[in-house]
Amino acid sequence: MASDDYEIQIVANLDELSRRVAEEFISRTREAIQAKGFFTGVLSGGSTPKALYTLLANNRYLDQVSWSKIHVFWGDERCVPSTHPESNFRMASDSLLSKVPIPKENIHRMPAEQEDHDRAAQEYEHMLKTFFRLKTGEYPRFDLVLLGMGDDGHTASLFPGTAALKETKRLVVANYIEKLHTYRLTLTAPVINYASNIMFLISGEPKASILKEVVEGAYEPSRLPTQLIQPVEGRLIFLVDRTAASKLAKENPRTL
Numbered sequence: 001m002a003s004d005d006y007e008i009q010i011v012a013n014l015d016e017l018s019r020r021v022a023e024e025f026i027s028r029t030r031e032a033i034q035a036k037g038f039f040t041g042v043l044s045g046g047s048t049p050k051a052l053y054t055l056l057a058n059n060r061y062l063d064q065v066s067w068s069k070i071h072v073f074w075g076d077e078r079c080v081p082s083t084h085p086e087s088n089f090r091m092a093s094d095s096l097l098s099k100v101p102i103p104k105e106n107i108h109r110m111p112a113e114q115e116d117h118d119r120a121a122q123e124y125e126h127m128l129k130t131f132f133r134l135k136t137g138e139y140p141r142f143d144l145v146l147l148g149m150g151d152d153g154h155t156a157s158l159f160p161g162t163a164a165l166k167e168t169k170r171l172v173v174a175n176y177i178e179k180l181h182t183y184r185l186t187l188t189a190p191v192i193n194y195a196s197n198i199m200f201l202i203s204g205e206p207k208a209s210i211l212k213e214v215v216e217g218a219y220e221p222s223r224l225p226t227q228l229i230q231p232v233e234g235r236l237i238f239l240v241d242r243t244a245a246s247k248l249a250k251e252n253p254r255t256l
């Protein structure tokens with residue numbers, strides 16, 4: 001990684017990873033609500049976070065979150081209807097949001113089902129600018145951004161070799177992913193990097209090789225977009241289970 005300002009926490013398995021992130025989520029919500037009366041969190045898509053979302057809806061954690069003061073956003077979304085099995089919104093809604101007392105108006109879904117993908121990206125960007133009361137050139141400062149990492153090194157929908165990797169002005173773009181033959185909406189790297197807390201949730205042996213390249217290899221963000229994630233002022237934590245961490249150098253100074 002270009003920046004050395006991150007930590008890697010290695011945990012036994014996905015269950016422990018989910019528990020660790022749930023506790024971090026609760027702490028960050030309390031901190032934000034105490035400081036400014038509300039919390040802004042970006043949810044990740046994919047499959048890894050499903051166990052976390054299910055856990056947060058569990059009685060053990062449910063009452064530890066002031067859901068009425070929680071605002072959720074998405075880091076990226078597939079260009080499908082919100083009811084589609086591939087929808088990141090649907091996964092989070094089924095596993096968490098439909099089970100907790102979060103006000104509907106606090107759920108800021110990406111309108112990725114729209115035919116005009118760029119217009120959808122502009123709409124989401126406008127919503128962010130309004131919600132965060134941004135002036136021109138300003139980025140939103142999310143309290144917590146949750147991210148996954150694909151086995152090709154992508155994160156959110158910042159895929160290797162795609163146009164979105166070079167975007168530094170827009171907050172949200174419609175990114176064409178050649179290998180998937182589809183568009184996806186995604187927050188841009190500068191927006192993610194402006195967050196107060198960024199957490200990667202990385203589980204499973206298929207991620208081991210690419211994680212080693214990302215954290216220990218040369219800085220090649222076009223090939224390894226996860227390397228673009230370097231917080232401006234915030235905290236960056238890689239929460240990794242043992243199988244995904246299995247190829248990291250034992251003496252990696254950042255493993256806790």
Ligand code: 6PG
Nearest residue numbers: 045046047048148149150155156
């Ligand atoms: C998505 C995600 C994507 C995901 C990674 C890891 O829309 O799929 O935003 O970036 O986090 O592909 O996915 P898994 O957790 O399923 O391995």
